[in-house]
Amino acid sequence: MNSQKPVLKAKAIHKAFYNPALVQILKGVDLTIMCGDTVAIMGRSGEGKSTLLQILGTLETACSGYLEIASQTVNNFNKSKIRNKNLAFIFQSFHLLEDYTALENVLMPASIARSNISPGSPAYNRACQLLEKVGLDSRKHFNTKLLSGGEKQRVAIARALCNDPDILFADEPSGNLDKQTSQYIHELLLDFAHNQGKALILVTHDADLAAMCSRRFRLCEGILVAE
Ligand SMILES: Nc1ncnc2c1ncn2[C@@H]1O[C@H](COP(=O)(O)OP(=O)(O)OP(=O)(O)O)[C@@H](O)[C@H]1O
Numbered sequence: 430m431n432s433q434k435p436v437l438k439a440k441a442i443h444k445a446f447y448n449p450a451l452v453q454i455l456k457g458v459d460l461t462i463m464c465g466d467t468v469a470i471m472g473r474s475g476e477g478k479s480t481l482l483q484i485l486g487t488l489e490t491a492c493s494g495y496l497e498i499a500s501q502t503v504n505n506f507n508k509s510k511i512r513n514k515n516l517a518f519i520f521q522s523f524h525l526l527e528d529y530t531a532l533e534n535v536l537m538p539a540s541i542a543r544s545n546i547s548p549g550s551p552a553y554n555r556a557c558q559l560l561e562k563v564g565l566d567s568r569k570h571f572n573t574k575l576l577s578g579g580e581k582q583r584v585a586i587a588r589a590l591c592n593d594p595d596i597l598f599a600d601e602p603s604g605n606l607d608k609q610t611s612q613y614i615h616e617l618l619l620d621f622a623h624n625q626g627k628a629l630i631l632v633t634h635d636a637d638l639a640a641m642c643s644r645r646f647r648l649c650e651g652i653l654v655a656e
């Protein structure tokens with residue numbers, strides 16, 4: 430994709446929760462992301478960073494506002510297709526299937542997209558390459574419950590990259606990891622965006638990680654402000 434093209438446009442995103450009490454979280458968020466942008470979203474706990482990431486990633490619906498991804502206006506009919514084809518997610522708590530191997534986890538998006546995942550298929554070879562890239566070639570046949578936290582997050586990154594997404598969303602991707610492992614995870618994520626011209630949107634409390642991104646924002650009282 431052309432690196433000058435917006436890959437995501439969000440306009441006037443509003444979000445409130447009504448149960449058990451009214452909480453107005455987002456009060457008109459505007460954001461345009463280009464291919465190759467690496468974007469850090471910071472802010473105090475409870476400001477709505479995860480909610481915003483979920484809305485931008487089509488996992489949660491805004492109360493009002495406009496969202497466009499890869500030149501398509503997102504609506505209820507196309508959002509799961511867009512999510513599967515264009516987006517990928519990394520969460521603080523990994524969200525792996527613990528009784529499946531690292532390789533099976535990485536192949537899961539391809540399997541959901543109904544690609545051929547048998548040994549020797551393009552998807553299988555790509556999954557093996559990705560696991561090698563994140564340094565887990567020797568662990569690919571281990572069930573992920575046997576892996577360390579940093580190893581699990583590296584499997585999650587390989588899984589996120591399996592379908593070659595345009596945008597990678599990461600919500601506190603190193604929140605549960607030690608400093609050295611965090612650094613390695615950050616380098617993998619930034620490397621993905623820089624080398625492949627993809628966008629990375631991440632929520633972090635880590636100022637060092639935010640400083641490595643090309644754009645930084647702070648979510649404060651429902652509004653996203655560039656830093
Ligand atoms: N389904 C829900 N119903 C009601 N309130 C919710 C719901 N989900 C989130 N909230 C509220 O919205 C606010 C924002 O939550 P969110 O998880 O987006 O914050 P955050 O900025 O990611 O915080 P943290 O840095 O602690 O992860 C919180 O006060 C939370 O209680």
Ligand SMILES: [Mg+2]
Nearest residue numbers: 478479480600
């Ligand atoms: Mg959060």
